[in-house]
Amino acid sequence: MTTAGKTVKQETMLIAIAITFLLGFLAGTIFTVYKLGPSKTTASQPDNATEQQGITLNNEQAQAITALEAEVEKNHTNAEAWTRLGNLYYDTNQSQKAINAYTHALELMPANADILTDLGVMYRHNNQPEKALESFNKAIQTNPRHEPSRLNKGIVLLYDLGRIPEALQAWQELLNINSNATTANGKSVRELIVEVKKEIESAGKQEPKGK
Numbered sequence: 001m002t003t004a005g006k007t008v009k010q011e012t013m014l015i016a017i018a019i020t021f022l023l024g025f026l027a028g029t030i031f032t033v034y035k036l037g038p039s040k041t042t043a044s045q046p047d048n049a050t051e052q053q054g055i056t057l058n059n060e061q062a063q064a065i066t067a068l069e070a071e072v073e074k075n076h077t078n079a080e081a082w083t084r085l086g087n088l089y090y091d092t093n094q095s096q097k098a099i100n101a102y103t104h105a106l107e108l109m110p111a112n113a114d115i116l117t118d119l120g121v122m123y124r125h126n127n128q129p130e131k132a133l134e135s136f137n138k139a140i141q142t143n144p145r146h147e148p149s150r151l152n153k154g155i156v157l158l159y160d161l162g163r164i165p166e167a168l169q170a171w172q173e174l175l176n177i178n179s180n181a182t183t184a185n186g187k188s189v190r191e192l193i194v195e196v197k198k199e200i201e202s203a204g205k206q207e208p209k210g211k
Helices: 003-026 048-053 059-074 079-091 095-108 113-125 129-142 147-160 164-177 189-206
Strands: none
Touching: 059 079, 079 095, 079 113, 095 113, 113 129, 113 147, 129 147, 147 164, 164 189
16 A cells, blocks of 8 residues: 555544544533633533523523623723623633633733633634634643643544544643543543543554555
8 A cells, every 4th residue: 555545544544533532522421621710610512502592591690791791891901800701601601702701801811821721612612623722722831731721622632623643642741740630520531541542543453454
């Protein structure tokens, strides 16, 4: 087989592995995306239908959003209000509004790895994985020891972009910082890496030999 042929087959194999893991992820069998911020919440695979069908807020959330929207309208330089508003939009699945709020907050506090990570998660919910990756990379540049950004970077690289080697590298770098790192549902990142590598090895063994 030619080198070009091998490359195509390797790429096909990696795509198949990525699809396998993506299906498992959609079924909720692996883990959820980790979010920082005052609300300390986690977010599962994005549910864009929720936004398209409208958002149902409880009274407390609705009142808080209304108050914060009024605050940022009269005081555009209130970074804390923009961040809190972004968190509320995040928690109520309003990804585009959250993106706008976090963007305003970052204009005032550009070197904030937590906000950059939350922004990245919202880009992912908004089906913009490349923008999500960009935000996670900025968070890592801002704080090289920032764990959630590295975890989420691996998630986007693997499940959304199919860039498996880069995803494994992101998670390995996370383990270099914290050898006991876990995902949002408590799954060991070390164990996750082992599972991905086993899938790659298994797919390689099943790959038919070239002529």
